[in-house]
Amino acid sequence: MSAGPQELVVDAPLWLALAPLVLALWWWASRSGGAQEQPTGAFEVWRELAGAAPREARRRWRFSPRAAWIALGLFAALLALAQPSARRLESPTSWRAIVDAGPAMRIEDGASRTRGDAALERAREQLANCARPGDSVEWWLVSGTEVLEQRAEFPADWPYVEQARWGLRSPDWTVFDAPGTLWVSAESLAVASRFAGASVSARSTAEGVVAAWPGQRLALRAGQLALEATRSPRVFLAPELEGGVLARGLDAWARARGVERVALDDELPGALELRILAAQDAARAPASGARDGWRLSGPAASVLPARAGASVWLSDERAPAAALVSAGRGWIVCGLDARAQLEGDGASFAIAWAQLLDQCLLPVDALAPLDSLKGSGPAFERAPTAPQAAGVAPRRWAHVLALGAAVCALAALFARR
Amino acid sequence: MSRFALPDARVSFDALYPQRVRRLAEEFAGRRARALEAFGAGRRAGGGDEFVGHRPLRAGEDARDLDWELYARLERAFVRERRAEAGERWAIVLDGSRSMSLGQPSKLQRAAELAGALAACGLRCGARVELLRHSPAARGVEQLSITRTSELARALSWLEGAAATSVARVSVLCAQPSLAAARRVFVLGDLFDVQPAELLALARRGRFVSAVAILAQIELHPPRSGGVRWVDPESGASLALELDERLCERYAAALEHRLELWARSFARHGQSFLVAPGERDFEQLVRALL
Numbered sequence: 001m002s003a004g005p006q007e008l009v010v011d012a013p014l015w016l017a018l019a020p021l022v023l024a025l026w027w028w029a030s031r032s033g034g035a036q037e038q039p040t041g042a043f044e045v046w047r048e049l050a051g052a053a054p055r056e057a058r059r060r061w062r063f064s065p066r067a068a069w070i071a072l073g074l075f076a077a078l079l080a081l082a083q084p085s086a087r088r089l090e091s092p093t094s095w096r097a098i099v100d101a102g103p104a105m106r107i108e109d110g111a112s113r114t115r116g117d118a119a120l121e122r123a124r125e126q127l128a129n130c131a132r133p134g135d136s137v138e139w140w141l142v143s144g145t146e147v148l149e150q151r152a153e154f155p156a157d158w159p160y161v162e163q164a165r166w167g168l169r170s171p172d173w174t175v176f177d178a179p180g181t182l183w184v185s186a187e188s189l190a191v192a193s194r195f196a197g198a199s200v201s202a203r204s205t206a207e208g209v210v211a212a213w214p215g216q217r218l219a220l221r222a223g224q225l226a227l228e229a230t231r232s233p234r235v236f237l238a239p240e241l242e243g244g245v246l247a248r249g250l251d252a253w254a255r256a257r258g259v260e261r262v263a264l265d266d267e268l269p270g271a272l273e274l275r276i277l278a279a280q281d282a283a284r285a286p287a288s289g290a291r292d293g294w295r296l297s298g299p300a301a302s303v304l305p306a307r308a309g310a311s312v313w314l315s316d317e318r319a320p321a322a323a324l325v326s327a328g329r330g331w332i333v334c335g336l337d338a339r340a341q342l343e344g345d346g347a348s349f350a351i352a353w354a355q356l357l358d359q360c361l362l363p364v365d366a367l368a369p370l371d372s373l374k375g376s377g378p379a380f381e382r383a384p385t386a387p388q389a390a391g392v393a394p395r396r397w398a399h400v401l402a403l404g405a406a407v408c409a410l411a412a413l414f415a416r417r
Numbered sequence: 418m419s420r421f422a423l424p425d426a427r428v429s430f431d432a433l434y435p436q437r438v439r440r441l442a443e444e445f446a447g448r449r450a451r452a453l454e455a456f457g458a459g460r461r462a463g464g465g466d467e468f469v470g471h472r473p474l475r476a477g478e479d480a481r482d483l484d485w486e487l488y489a490r491l492e493r494a495f496v497r498e499r500r501a502e503a504g505e506r507w508a509i510v511l512d513g514s515r516s517m518s519l520g521q522p523s524k525l526q527r528a529a530e531l532a533g534a535l536a537a538c539g540l541r542c543g544a545r546v547e548l549l550r551h552s553p554a555a556r557g558v559e560q561l562s563i564t565r566t567s568e569l570a571r572a573l574s575w576l577e578g579a580a581a582t583s584v585a586r587v588s589v590l591c592a593q594p595s596l597a598a599a600r601r602v603f604v605l606g607d608l609f610d611v612q613p614a615e616l617l618a619l620a621r622r623g624r625f626v627s628a629v630a631i632l633a634q635i636e637l638h639p640p641r642s643g644g645v646r647w648v649d650p651e652s653g654a655s656l657a658l659e660l661d662e663r664l665c666e667r668y669a670a671a672l673e674h675r676l677e678l679w680a681r682s683f684a685r686h687g688q689s690f691l692v693a694p695g696e697r698d699f700e701q702l703v704r705a706l707l
Contacts, residue, residue: 036645039423041516041524041607042636043649043656045671049664050656 023074065415073408080401087395092134093180093387097123098196100185101143101159102170104372107186107206115186116159118201122381123184124154126199130383143168145175164366165273166329180387188377197384204376209365214258217365220373230364232260233273235357240278244338245296249353250276256354259361272330273362279303279335287335289314289324294349298340300324303333313356330362423650426518426581428529430573438534438569441700442541445707449542471495473687505600506547507539510590511579512606513551515650518581520633528605528631529576530699533569535603538707540566547599548572549590551583558590584651586610591619603706604628607636610651613682613690620688627706628683630676631693637672641665 040046099105105116127137141149141158148168149158159168173183173191181196183189189198210225211218217230235254241247254261262272281301288297291314300316303323313332314325324335342349452471474483474494487495509532517525532548539546540563548561561575587606596602602619608630620626639645639660646657658664676692683690693702 036643037648037655038635038645039516039519039648039650040636040639041519041609041633041650042668042672043647043652043654044609045668045675046647046658047654047656049667049671050658 023071066412069408069412069415073405073412076401076408077405080398080405084397084401085395086397087386092136093131095127095131095135095137095180095182095384096176096178097127097137097139097182097184098171098173098176099123099139099141099155099158100170100183100187101141101148101163101168102185102187103164103168103366103368104170104186105159106161106164106366107208107368107372109202109204109206115201115203117156118379119184119186119199120155120158122201122379123182123199126197126381126383127182130197130386140176142171142176144170145172161366162330162362165362167363167367178387179385182384187372188375188380193382195385198380198382200377200380202377202379203372206368206373208368208373210367210370210373212363212365212367214364220370223374225370232258233361233364234260234262234271235274235276235361236262236264236272237276238278238334240337241276241334242338244336244340245342245349246276246334246336246340246353247338249350250357252350253354253357257358257361273364274330274332274357274360276332276334278337279333281335284337287316287318287322287324289316289336290344292345292348292352294342294344294346294352296324296336296340296342296349298336300335300337300340303335325356327356327360330360332356332360423515423518423581424523426523426525428526428577428579430530430533430577434530434533435570435573437700438537438573441534441703442537442566445538445703446541471497505544506598507535507544507601507603508547508549508596508599509535509539510587510596510602510604510606511548511550511576512587512590512604512608513553513579513581513583514587514606514610515581515584516607516609517631518650519635523581524607524631524633525579525581527693527699528629529579531605531629531631531693531702532603533573533576534699534703535706536563536572537566537569538703539601540564540569544600546572547595548575549593549595550576550579551585551590553578553580553582558593560593560595562595588615591616600624602626605631607631607633608679613679617682617686617688620686625688626683627689627691628679629691629693629702629706630679637694639665639668 099120100116105114105119107115109115109118131137136152139151139153139155139158140147141151141155143166148163149155170185170187171183173189173193173196176183177193177196179195183193183196183198183200185198186201186203188203189200205223207219207221209217209219212230214232215230217228219226219228235250237247237250251261253259259273264272264275279301284299284301286298287300288295290296295317296314303326310326310328312323312325313327314323316322316324322335326333471484471487472495474480474496484495484497487493511525511528511532513525517523517528520527536546536548545562545564548563550559551557552559561572563569563572587604587608588611591602591604591611596619600623602624604616604626606629608628613628616626616628641662642660644657644659646655648655680690689706691702691705
């Protein structure tokens, strides 16, 4: 038998363990303070006898071996019914916090503290209680099944401010239900975990924007929905692309959508709703990419490897692994420049390009679901199950405890009352 | 203040009780008449009073009243009883302390039945009967005096008003001045709160004292095993004990010793003492007393 930390796991509700305590209290009450009261005129006779009687006859409290055996047997029997098992724990243990990247985490309940801040702080305390010296903690920022970022230190700045406009969603919690895992969220959890713990911040009714479109937004203010004016979305186009087919398509889309074209110098990059950048590699080689009945061809630089959340919109026909246009939330990077030539169905190209721009354009304001803004609830906390050492089967104790209960019952039969 | 509840022991006589009492009184009167006849009723005794019979000589009595003829014949000391004595006073003391509520029927009920029967017998032989009991409401004493058999119903009604609610000792009743004139005194109670000497102090100048210890089943035969918290009904004090055979035997011996002490003390002073266990009805007790 190897050494190492172990954890006793009981599948039945733990309050069952209190049942023997109740029985013991009943027994104690019935034997001492609760002894049957009997008035008698011969009280003085009894008192004289008690004065002369040996100490054990006086019945303030007397240990009963039989009752002790019975209580012990009942306790063992109840534990056996609960099917306990001892699992060897990983040593050191790796804990993982799955942090909700959904918009509710950025909702401010007051005092400039977001619900996400409260949930993260609570999770940190909870993990500090679970972890032993030498254990490690990983923090994962997750939207759906997509892991946006991983960190070994406490992520006080998660989720980022700009991520509030990314249209992220809560993790698919069941995918991350594993021993040693803690779910961190600002919304009530719709699914119950089997192994993972949970840390959910308290929620109170808040204000925020629930929908936006160019020039206007719909916001919840003091419990009422209100239509408010807002600025138009802004898009930046890299100078290398000016005058080309991509720039012309962008202009047409911007006019139709009410989007404003700005120079990068005028605004902070984070405040823009879309940035269309050119690949920075100086070496350019002829390349072409085709889809939907059209083709773009011209000198192209290689696009940097895809970042988290990025997708390839157009790849090189000659080298499919090389991306000509890559896109993500609020950005598009083009390997082609203004010299790129369009062949084939121009209308199809315009539609595809407009769809990509729509897809990448961020809302002007951070949006939050109406239910999250209006919903309120208390904080919730559940400790995670410690991860078990791989390859070590849990030791079952039910049969040992059942045997112990039988031995106790046998001992009670022969024990002194 | 006691924190436990005692049974509500009230006295209640059934419909047959007055008949049984009168029958018993008649029996007592007949027995008395036969005794008078046997010992020469109708003879004139000294003092000019009408001679009505003989009775045993009691401690402290004037030896001049001794009937020497009878002594020579029977070798037992008897005195001549005159009519003035027949019109004597009887005092019946009924203990109404809380411990009298115990038993089924309660000790108070049995004491009241005995008191009613004694009162009927006293009235039947011409005695003036004084009934004394603890006041149900306070530590005081209540008293009823009756002289005619027609007043028996009133006495029974008065006895039905008795309650075992007092925390006072029975010796409080025995200290009443009305007992001074009584020729016979009957003390009916469990006698756990009084010593023989306290009652024997009444037996002066020819006064005859009869004490009846009425005990409940739980006092005579306590459980032989298990845990019991004994409670004193008067003081509320309690004592938890684990009963076993050995302890119960010691209790039985202690109780027997106590009752023996009572019996010996009373016998030594020529007084009568009786233990009334639950199964004996009042007729048997009255026959043993009178």
